[in-house]
Amino acid sequence: MTTSANNGPKGGQPVMQTPPVVSPQAWEAAREQLLVKEKAQTRARDALAAERRRMPWMAVETAYGFEGPAGKVSLLDLFAGRHQLIVYRAFYEPGVFGWPDHACRGCSMVADQVAHLAHLNARDTTLVFASRAPQADIARLKARMGWEIPWVTITDSFDADFGVAEWHGTNVFYRDGDRVFRTYFLNNRGDEQMGSTWNYLDITPLGRQEVWEDSPEGYPQTATYKWWNWHDSYVADAEPDKKWVEISDAGEAAFRNKPTDPKP
Incomplete structure (x- = not known):
């Protein structure tokens, strides 16, 4: 089958050689065939995340400093009291296209x-x-674009020391008391998958922290699904809602009964 692609952004594109049009039964069979490969990819992604959680850590010995909305802050301050920190180097400064x-x-x-x-x-x-x-420029940009991400100003060699002086990249850190460790880094096409909660958690040393994950002994883990919440209810709902526990238990049981899908 062929179809015109002239409805593209600028028109005038060549005719597309599109896949065949088939019956609902044939379409479902094709989907099931591809689903086998997709599930294998999901399992491979889980295994890769498990390996990532076992990567060695690198101690951060330099006391890096930044400017935040309220003044000077340290790398340790950026954790905001939490154990894990993800820092994305965004290019916004003189010389960047759009500045x-x-x-x-x-x-x-x-x-x-x-x-x-x-x-x-x-x-x-x-x-x-x-x-x-x-x-001041960061605050103006965030207001214009509707972004609420914490955004700091680099004031020293942080970008050069962590591979993001000339290109974007995402660094992951873990805090143990006042000690900070670099645990992972990705850039180039690795950054294009970032944005979702799950992909961010999969690059952290603790992972999603759910019981199905393959994590080292002693890592924090809670029951699958149970911690999920509305974004404005985490503080108020310190414990999982009983009704949500019932719903998630039923959903998990239904999926586990499928021989082709033994775990989340």
Whole structure:
């Protein structure tokens, strides 16, 4: 089958060679065939995250400093009392295309995709963006774009030391008391998957912290689904709602009864 692609953004594109049109039964059979590969990819992704949780850590010995909305802050301060910190280096500064009205288009697209931070916070994780732009410019940009992500100004060699001086990248840190460790780093196409709560948690040393995960002995884990909540209810609902527990138990049981889907 062929179809015209002239309805594209600028028109005049060549005719597309589209897949065949089949019956509902044939379509479902094709979907089931592809689903086998998709499930294998999901299991491989889970295994990769489990391996990531066992990566060695690197101690951060330098006392890095930043400018925040209320003044000077340290790397330790960025954790906001939590144990895990994710820092995305966003390019917004003199010399960046779009300055001063906009940040880098790619970094801005990343910011547009960030899920509500309450869900990350509920898993003992803080997300922060960092740029070299002054705080006044960052505040203006956030207000214009509707972003609520904590966003600090880099004031020292943090970007050069952590591989994000000339390109975007995401660094992950863990706090043990006053000691800070670098646990993971990704950039290039690795950043394009970021934005969802799950993908962020999968690059942290503690992971999603659910009982089905393959994590080292002693890592914090809670019952699958039970901690999920409305983003404005985490503080108020310290314990899982009983009704939600019943609903999630029923849903989990239904999926576990499927031989092709033994776990979340």
